Amino acid sequence: MKGGIQVLRAEKISTKKVSEIVVEQIEDWIRTEKVMPEEKLPSVRELCDMFEVGRSAVRDALTTLKGKGLVVVKHGEGTFVCHRNTSHLFPDLMLLSKRDISELYQVRKIVEAGVVEVAAQNATADQLERMNLALGELSRAETVEAWEADYLFHQTIAEACANDILTDLMKAVSDTMKKGIMDCHRLILSDKKLSADIAGQHIAIYEAIKANDPISARKAMLSHLTYVEELLNSHLQDSSNE
Template sequence: MISLKVEKITTQKVSEIIEKQIEEWIHSGSFKPGQKLPSVRELCEMFAVGRSAVRDAITSLKGKGLVDVKQGDGSFVSRWDGTSLFHQIHLLEKKNIKQLFAVRKILESGMAELAATHRRESHLQKINAIITELEQTPTVEGWKLDFDFHTTLAEATGNEILVHLTNTLSTTMKKAIIDCHRLIFSDPLLTNKVFQQHVAIYDAISAKDPDTARITMLDHLNFVEQLLSNQSHTYAEGGSYAAE
C-alpha cells in the first residue's frame, strides 16, 4: 500500500480535517486521476475516526468535483477538477454574489430545461424523495438536501460536465447556502416559499415542460440571490467573512 502522510486530528471539525488531507493527497499527486482512494474502513483506521466523518469528507470532495463515488466499488480521484475555477472566490461580498448568481442563472436555468427533456423516472423518484425529506427537515440541516436537489437535477440532464460544474458551484457556496438556510428557517413564510419553489421546479421537470422548468429555476435563483445580497449587507456592517 502507498505510504501516506497523515496529519493528527485537531479540534477543527473532523470531517473537514479528513477532507483537507485527502485533497492534499490528490493535489500533491499521491493519488492520480482515476486512481482508487483507500476504502472508508481503511480511512477510518488511518485517521482513527468513525465512518460518518469519513463519509462526510468524501461527500464534500465529491461536491468539489475531486472524487467520483462508484456504488459498491469505492471512491476514485476524478479525471476532471473544476475547483480551480472558483477556489479563490470570497462570498458574502455583494459583487461576488452577483457574479456567481449570474453564472448560476445561465447554468442552472439551462440545466432545468435539459432535465425536463432528458429526465428518467429514477431521477423523478430521487428528486421527489429529496423534496419530501426537505419538507420534514425545517432546520438549517436542510442545506444538504438543497445541495442534493440541484445536483440531482444536473444528473437528470445526462451531462457529466454539468454535474461537475454544479457540484463545484454548490460547494464553493457552501457556507453562504448554510447561512441562507439559517435565515430561511427562522421565518415560516420564507421556509414555505422556498419549499414551494422547489416543488414548482420538480413539477415542471416531471411534466416535461422545459420552458416552465427554466422560468421556475430563474425565479428561485433570483429569490435566493436577493436573500444572500441582503445578508451580505448585514455582515458588512458587523464584519464580513469568506465562504469556506
C-alpha cells in the first residue's frame, strides 16, 4: 500500500503456441466436414502458406493431430484424415463431471426459469434485438466459438430482468455455465439433428419472451435446460463405457 493506494500486480498472460492455433484450425475443418475422412490435407508447404507460419509449427501441429487419432501420415503420399471418431475431436469435452452437470443445471433451472418469466414481461426492444442477433449467429455457426453467442443470449435474458442481484447471481456461476455451454456446442457440431433441436429450443424461448408470455417462456427454458443436461450426461456415460 503506497499513499493509501493499493499496488496492483498482474500475472503475465500466456499465449498459445502457433502450432496449437494450427491444430485448432484443422480440427475445425474436420469437425465441420470441410475435409472428409480419407481426404488428403494440403501439403506442409501449402499449410505454411495458408496459415502464414513456419514449417516447424505445421509439423508440430500434424504430430499433435496424429496423436489425437485425427490424421494418419502416409510416407511419400501425405497426411490423410482418419475415419470420423467424435471422441477424438473432443478430448477435453467432459471436464464437467456428472455431479458438476447435475449441480450446474439444478441451479440454472431454478434461476433461469424464474429469470425468463420476468424477462418475458420486461424485455426492451433493444434486448429483444440483441437476443435475435445472437440467434442469428448461432444459426450460422460452424465452429465451437458459437458458444459465445449462446452465452450472450442467456445473459441478455438475465439483463432483461433489470435486477442487479439476479445479474450478479448469473455472473457468479458464469465460468461453469460457459463451460457447460461450450461442451454442448462441441457436441452439437458433430450432429445436425442436435444443432436443429437446440436452435429450435432457443427460438421457442425467444418467441415466448417477444410475445410477453411468461408461462410459455418458463416451459421453453426448462425444456431446453433439461434437454442439454440429458445430452451432456448421455455423452459422459458413453465416454465412460468406451
